[in-house]
Amino acid sequence: MPSMVIDRRRFLLAVGAVALARSGRADVTAARAAGEVAFVTAARESASGRFLAVGLDVAGAVAWSRPLPARGHGAAERPGHATCVVVGRRPGAFAMAIDRASGEVVDVVHPPPGRHLYGHAVFTADGRHLLTTENAFEAGHGVIGIYDAADGYRRVGEHPSWGVGPHELVLMPGGETVAVANGGIRTHPASGRRKLGIDTMSPSLAHVELDSGRLVARAELASGRSRRLSIRHLALLDDGMVAMACQDEGPIADALPLVAVHRPGWSAPELLPMPPHAVAALRGYCGSVAASGDWLVVTSPRGGVCAVWAVAGRRFVGLHPLADVCGVAAIDGRDALRLTNGLGQVEDLSVTGTPTRTDGRRDATLQFDNHLLRLSSGDDRPVAVT
Amino acid sequence: MSIEGRIVRVVAVALTAAAATVAHSAEPAAVAERVRVEHVLPGYRGLATAVDGLQGAITGACTTPPGVDAHAVRDAFDTAMDAWQSVQHLRHGPVADADRHARLQFWPDPRGRTGQHLSRLLREGRAADLEPAALRGASVAVQGFGAVEWLLEDGVGLATPPFSASAVSRCDVAAAVVRELATIAHALVEGWERPAEPGEGEARVAALVGDLATAFQLIEVSKLDAVAGAVGSRPRPRLAESWRSGRGLRNVAVNLRALRALHDLLAASVGRADPVVEAQFDRAQREVRSRGDSLVELVGAPGGQNRVRALASTIADLGQLAVTGLARGLGTGVGFNALDGD
Known part of the structure; x- marks a missing residue:
């Protein structure tokens, strides 16, 4: 399998820079200029049905929008550059590298023949390489595609994702490994978006070393019924713990909690507590997950609710309703997270005490898609060391 | 899939x-x-009225000597359940607040939590556990229509004496659960009486x-x-x-x-x-x-x-x-x- 060697020393330097830069995070709200593009999301234009990438300013207003060739999904920020990448949705054939300030398209990323994108990507800490979850669809296994951002996003290699149906991936602290959610469900473009092999699904969280493509650790949910929980979306907590939000492919009369946390070294993820009515309210489906400090928010568009936890104490905080909610991202230095939904609403969810929503805004011309990416700002912008 | x-x-x-x-x-x-006035409000008003009726029937059945027969309780339950099933589909607005939908009805219940939690409440519960704030904070399995149905239909009978002198009785629990149902139903009516904000x-x-x-x-x-x-x-x-x-x-x-x-x-x-x-x-x-x-x-x-x-x-x-x-x-x-x- 073609692979790529990334200079370990460069990684470590980059990590140090990120850690240093993040320390000033609490004060950055003031550092954001009004009108600065603070979030990126995929969307659909209500009237025309066109698919877009959209930049939102601090207040949630549209700063720019850019047509996409098809429906978009997740997005990634390139450290040390004014670029973000919006990834095409499964089975994705494109990712667009976009200037975060102007919305101009900088580059277009194409997966090679025999591969399609799964909708999520992340950059290496030095900002040099884009890492994407992909389907090697004839063999049916997952890969991590590697593209050189400094060379027009040329495909330079790939690693195994060590599972089937990889979806979201996050760069672990240290920058040497990525954690990949292998949803465990096989798909093939010839069958459209249909899920194949539910009966044999084997979801896992894989930690993959970027230098070598080696599997450093793999965590699986316990056997039996919980094997039908497809691990799909991830969020990194401040202390290096990975939160995972699942989708339930099992019988819905026998619903399971859908959210777990995992730390490298643990043999298995730990399901976060949820009262039965909250399990039912998620309707077997989590759309997105984000963390802010110790707070974790999971959205369920099917249930029209967000669920909130305080992770360190493993405490379920509560549910909050919002129709068709899916996008969620941290906000600079506040105990609140920003939400978006398919009705064009941008709302902030305060998570201390009973979750409550502050008055937001709505752009009725847009339907916001699954994911909202918070762009780092001024002082805490990751600095690439090359 | x-x-x-x-x-x-x-x-x-x-x-x-x-x-x-x-x-x-x-x-x-x-x-x-139009939907608010012609569908939602009448639905919730019907629920509030029917739950009030169920409350009366349970009070009657639990009075000594019984003021109503068992059929009257079951009829009142059916009327209230019909009223709930007429609005069960509404999941937005005031019913989305404070877990009200789940507290009106906890279902599906594949693990039989309703029976487990109610049995424990009947064994170990005290009067204070049935106070409004305590019951609202308790598991949704002991609240709502599922709990009422279990208390009426598990074959033991509403009028069965409590486990001990200090324990709560089935009548006590049923009355408290239906009281909370009524509180929620009336709050829903009140919540929907206000027209939507512009926009x-x-x-x-x-x-x-x-x-x-x-x-x-x-x-x-x-x-x-x-x-x-x-x-x-x-x-x-x-x-x-x-x-x-x-x-x-x-x-x-x-x-x-x-x-x-x-x-x-x-x-x-x-x-x-x-x-x-x-x-x-x-x-x-x-x-x-x-x-x-x-x-x-x-x-x-x-x-x-x-x-x-x-x-x-x-x-x-x-x-x-x-x-x-x-x-x-x-x-x-x-x-x-x-x-x-x-």
């Missing part, structure tokens, strides 16, 4: 097709207001269509398919809603009446009385009526599993037709994330 996933996908494809031909023929605020119309209409879509899915997947069981395996009658009171199909019949009323109001607002949808409603309602009240009896009879699956399929078709037609007519962005996620 789960059954739910399959249906979601079918509806999503239809909605994506519909999105391109959006027709804005009615002001969303006016549509939402809320579109979100409300989208929420109504979303509620409608969810309700059809709930009937198909949870109320019917889950009870029929997987192909080649045995039926699962205890997954049926209201299996203790033998009214699983009666619930579905009431649901369909309510869903049709909501659908027709929304459709009329955009001048779309679609004869195909109406015919499918007729067919589904006829099919449900012809099978009696008890889903447990139906699914246990020879050929019953397939009859239940056929009914589920009829309702899935109906839901797809009804929701797709409305989404096209109303131009709502309903389900962009909910119906086709990744």
Whole structure:
């Protein structure tokens, strides 16, 4: 399998820079200029049905929008550059590298023949390489595609994702490994978006070393019924713990909690507590997950609710309703997270005490898609060391 | 893929097709207001009245000597359950606050939590556990219609004496649970008495269509398919809603009446009385009526599993037709994330 060697020393330097830069995070709200593009999301234009990438300013207003060739999904920020990448949705054939300030398209990323994108990507800490979850669809296994951002996003290699149906991936602290959610469900473009092999699904969280493509650790949910929980979306907590939000492919009369946390070294993820009515309210489906400090928010568009936890104490905080909610991202230095939904609403969810929503805004011309990416700002912008 | 996933996908494809031909023929605020006045408020008022009636019947049955007979309690329960099934599909607005929907009815309950938690409450509970704040903070399994049904229908009888002199009685628990039901029902009426704020119309209409879509899915997947069981395996009658009171199909019949009323109001607002949808409603309602009240009896009879699956399929078709037609007519962005996620 073609692979790529990334200079370990460069990684470590980059990590140090990120850690240093993040320390000033609490004060950055003031550092954001009004009108600065603070979030990126995929969307659909209500009237025309066109698919877009959209930049939102601090207040949630549209700063720019850019047509996409098809429906978009997740997005990634390139450290040390004014670029973000919006990834095409499964089975994705494109990712667009976009200037975060102007919305101009900088580059277009194409997966090679025999591969399609799964909708999520992340950059290496030095900002040099884009890492994407992909389907090697004839063999049916997952890969991590590697593209050189400094060379027009040329495909330079790939690693195994060590599972089937990889979806979201996050760069672990240290920058040497990525954690990949292998949803465990096989798909093939010839069958459209249909899920194949539910009966044999084997979801896992894989930690993959970027230098070598080696599997450093793999965590699986316990056997039996919980094997039908497809691990799909991830969020990194401040202390290096990975939160995972699942989708339930099992019988819905026998619903399971859908959210777990995992730390490298643990043999298995730990399901976060949820009262039965909250399990039912998620309707077997989590759309997105984000963390802010110790707070974790999971959205369920099917249930029209967000669920909130305080992770360190493993405490379920509560549910909050919002129709068709899916996008969620941290906000600079506040105990609140920003939400978006398919009705064009941008709302902030305060998570201390009973979750409550502050008055937001709505752009009725847009339907916001699954994911909202918070762009780092001024002082805490990751600095690439090359 | 789960059954739910399959249906979601079918509806999503239809909605994506519909999105391109959006027709804005009615002001969303006016549509939402009409639904509030003609559907939501009357539904919740009916629930409040019926729950008040149930409260009276339980008080009567628990008075010594009994002021009413057991049939009167069961009749009052059926009336209240019918009223709840007429508004069960509404999941947005005040019912979404403070877990009210789950506290009105905790279901599905595949692990039998209702019985476990109520048994423990009857063994160990004290009067203080039934105070409003305590009960509201307790597990939803001891609240709502599921708890009332268990207390009335588990075969022991409401008037059975308590475990000990200091323990709470079944009558105490039933009265407290129904008191909370009444509090919620009246709060819902109050919450909906206020018209929508300007600019809320579109979100409300989208929420109504979303509620409608969810309700059809709930009937198909949870109320019917889950009870029929997987192909080649045995039926699962205890997954049926209201299996203790033998009214699983009666619930579905009431649901369909309510869903049709909501659908027709929304459709009329955009001048779309679609004869195909109406015919499918007729067919589904006829099919449900012809099978009696008890889903447990139906699914246990020879050929019953397939009859239940056929009914589920009829309702899935109906839901797809009804929701797709409305989404096209109303131009709502309903389900962009909910119906086709990744």
